[in-house]
Amino acid sequence: MHTRGRRLRFTAVLALTVLTLTGFSTGRHHSHSRHGSSGGGGGCSSSSQDHDTSTSSGGTTGGSTNGSTHRSRPTYRSTPTATSSATARPLKDGTAVLKRCASLDDPYSTVEVRNPNGREALFTVKVAYKNSNGSTLADTTSQVSVPANGRATLRMAAASTGILDRLDHCEVDPRATADR
Known part of the structure; x- marks a missing residue:
């Protein structure tokens, strides 16, 4: 027992x-x-x-x-996210490359703009229209939105059709200014 x-x-x-x-x-x-x-x-x-x-x-x-x-169970603390720090970082300027100059047949210049930033950005591009002496006949600016780390093609109208008969070549500002 x-x-x-x-x-x-x-x-x-x-x-x-x-x-x-x-x-x-x-x-x-x-x-x-x-x-x-x-x-x-x-x-x-x-x-x-x-x-x-x-x-x-x-x-x-x-x-x-x-x-x-x-x-008690182990504690897991949340890690801070980087949502606000990514938007606070200033944008870098992009690059612009002239692909085609305006002409009498097609009064548009074609420019390729590249975005070095990790987010979409708006860039301002400037093209100068020059005569055979190198003097500027006119210049135009335009804006284009480019995806993050990507590129976009921009067609820019010549300042006026009156300059096209004296136009010798186009020059693009290689720096595309980031606007936002």
Whole structure:
């Protein structure tokens, strides 16, 4: 009879240990709680467990109150995102390359604009229309939106069709100014 009593006690202690380690409560009321409420409750949603991950110092801790063990989960702090810092960074100017000069047949100059920035940007491009002496007959500016780290082709109308019969060549400002 003495051996049977020890077996029952051992089985009870073993069952209580398994329940405690797996997070289940025995239904006892506890006097200690991080959230200020007392009482056990069953299953994994016991109020004696610490579910507040924003104020815990991290790691898994163990303690004992009234014979039961309380464990808390490791804490994970959120990492700051870089949403506002990306928009605050100033834009770099792009590059402009003349692909085709305006002519009597087609009064538009074609310019390729490249964006070195990691976000879409608006660029201002300037083309000068020169005669055979190198004097500027007229110049035009235009804007184009270019995707992040991409390129766009811009067709710019000549300042006036009256200059096309005296036009010798076009010169584009190699710097496309970032506007936003």
